């Protein structure tokens with residue numbers, strides 16, 4: 001392989017890598033909902049790392065918080081799907097119907113995928129009929145509150161009942177789907193989506209989306225921590241190789257220049273000194289210093305094969321692997337880092353741990369010292 005082929009990628013990518021490194025992924029404490037563009041933790045130093053309206057905050061108990069400008073109170077984030085641009089939030093007090101009564105998401109970038117009109121009723125007795133949805137957290141011993149899809153409302157109402165309000169409720173599915181299960185619709189999470197910024201193009205190519213800091217307001221795709229399931233291994237390897245080989249290549253270039261310069265000085269002075277192997281100095285390999293874990297240590301970390309539910313143990317509840325950003329599928333093998341319990345696809349994290357000793361999410365070091373060191377050839 002020629003020296004130009006080895007170095008070529010570093011002449012192409014520095015801008016992209018520098019830009020994507022500027023904007024960091026964030027997490028709220030031990031919670032693993034990935035916060036990245038268009039979302040941003042409030043207080044981030046780089047305003048261009050988030051899109052207006054996508055501010056999130058963290059609670060002291062590691063919950064990720066979303067607020068709507070015209071609704072009082074906070075919602076906790078259950079999950080964010082960056083590919084489909086969907087966010088799922090829930091009420092910290094576990095009474096979503098109460099929040100729906102005063103919900104106003106206008107002024108936020110979020111929109112419901114589907115909505116259904118519900119009528120909230122208050123009656124002095126427990127409503128029997130199956131179409132009434134009893135709402136325990138709004139009811140007390142003297143007034144029972146229920147909600148019913150406005151279209152299914154029977155007229156006339158029992159005279160002792162009265163309509164509290166009618167609200168348009170964001171729901172997960174179209175009309176036909178609720179027939180059997182609309183009872184659950186009001187207690188399940190609020191599912192919202194966003195159209196702007198549209199990062200689906202970048203995400204579907206397993207790239208990251210962001211503002212170009214050098215090009216006011218323009219969105220563009222970063223080549224980043226991407227990969228599809230099939231190419232994951234080589235991609236992860238490439239990313240990791242780039243991280244290490246990048247600085248090594250720069251070092252190699254500087255060394256090569258030094259050698260050239262010294263050679264010229266030497267020639268000028270007619271020095272008789274012969275240099276045996278300048279080529280070895282140019283090759284980037286000898287400069288690579290890897291400090292990773294050895295195979296037996298990596299193997300000693302807990303592995304789990306995901307079941308049909310695809311439920312991931314530990315605090316990783318956003319359903320995707322931090323390294324390759326692809327979702328977990330059933331029967332995939334994932335590996336947990338001891339102590340912090342962050343988990344990743346086994347083949348992603350193994351590659352990482354061969355050259356790093358820390359968890360890529362929280363930078364916790366599960367092992368006190370590097371075990372395997374390849375040092376610079378003298």
Ligand SMILES: *[C@@H]1O[C@H](CO)[C@@H](O)[C@H](O)[C@H]1NC(C)=O
Nearest residue numbers: 041042043044045046047055
């Ligand atoms: C959102 O966060 C950014 C970065 O910290 C900040 O500059 C901006 O003022 C925040 N916006 C709101 C509405 O809080």
Ligand SMILES: *[C@@H]1O[C@H](CO)[C@@H](O)[C@H](O)[C@H]1NC(C)=O
Nearest residue numbers: 058059060061062063065074
């Ligand atoms: C969160 O922690 C900070 C600092 O430790 C404290 O000042 C604040 O009152 C806490 N907030 C809550 C809601 O517990």
Ligand SMILES: *[C@@H]1O[C@H](CO)[C@@H](O)[C@H](O)[C@H]1NC(C)=O
Nearest residue numbers: 029030031060061062314315
């Ligand atoms: C995360 O941290 C909070 C307190 O900060 C703790 O209550 C909770 O149990 C922790 N969760 C996990 C999965 O470690």
Ligand SMILES: *[C@@H]1O[C@H](CO)[C@@H](O)[C@H](O)[C@H]1NC(C)=O
Nearest residue numbers: 069070071103104105106107
């Ligand atoms: C939401 O709040 C805004 C600002 O107060 C108001 O203009 C709008 O009418 C409200 N929408 C609903 C559905 O209440």
Ligand SMILES: *[C@@H]1O[C@H](CO)[C@@H](O)[C@H](O)[C@H]1NC(C)=O
Nearest residue numbers: 122138139140141142143144
């Ligand atoms: C029950 O709730 C209704 C309406 O929210 C309220 O007017 C009433 O005082 C409550 N009764 C009791 C016993 O808490």
Ligand SMILES: *[C@@H]1O[C@H](CO)[C@@H](O)[C@H](O)[C@H]1NC(C)=O
Nearest residue numbers: 125126128157158159160161
């Ligand atoms: C209203 O409901 C109560 C309790 O189920 C019932 O006794 C009463 O007859 C109903 N009134 C009408 C007008 O349907």
